[in-house]
Amino acid sequence: MSNAPSGRGGPVSDAQRRIRRNPWLFTAPLVLLCLLVAVLVWEVARGNLSEATRAHWPWRLQLMPEEPLASLLAVAAGAVLARAQYARTVRPLLGWRSEYVAGVLPGDAKAWSTGVLNGGQHNAGVHRVDYLVVPAGDVVDGPVPEEAWMNLREAGERLGEIGLRPAADFRLASIGAGFPLVATGTYETIMLGVFSKRFIDEVQAFLVRIQVVDSVGDTHERVMDCLKGAREPVVAPVEQPRAARPVPVPRTAPPTG
Secondary structure, three states, rough: OOOOOOOOOOOOOOOOOOOEHHHHHHHHHHHHHHHHHHHHHHHHHHHHHOHHHOOOOOOOOOOOOOHHHHHHHHHHHHHHHHHHHHHHHOOOOEEEEEEEEEOOOOOOOOOOEEEEOOOOOOOOEEEEEEEEEEEEEOOOOOOHHHHHHHHHHHHHHHHHHHHEEEOOOOEOOOOOOOOOOOOOOOOOOOEEEEOOOOHHEEEEEEEEEEEEEEEOOEEEEEEEEOOOOOOOHOOOOOOOOOOOOOOOOOOOOOOOO
């Protein structure tokens, strides 16, 4: 069996990270601040020269008077700091919760259910969701190459190649772009998928990469292993014992006298 696609750098990290900033709300104020700092450096260097030197080119060039330059520089610096603080405030906190539940797949056995939630203070919109199937016996030593990620349909086909049946061994939720992850302030999750015990035996890891966009346009990403913890004894499902069927007792004929 071939190993799953992988790269260098150790195990796949499940830590949330920011992968893109809004260019208009982050890059533009930062570029403006850098330009104003460059103008300030020029004016300070020009102001320390003698009158005779300032009479020659290029020191004759005055870009901006000092007073308005200082005001603009203070405004630009405040905008950059305010944007950074606000971006930290509206940053989503992506997390997931898994447990064994009953009644989500056919049969009496409990299935492993995994759901995602946004624990931040503001809503976030889903940008994209990708999947990676790691069959039993394969390993991922991370980071995962971009071409190894699949969409929902491709993940279902890959699971079918392993011999797992949808609606019998697993169920996956379809989460489209723009779906809001509401910051409810509770631990209520949105289902990503449910998996049978046979699924857990046949699949080593089922990774879901979810990318969301927050209120300032920054994109955040987290990779979640939906099967993480499913094989731990401390979360083993508690199955209700089946009631023993009563054993029929043969009736004896009444004595004849």
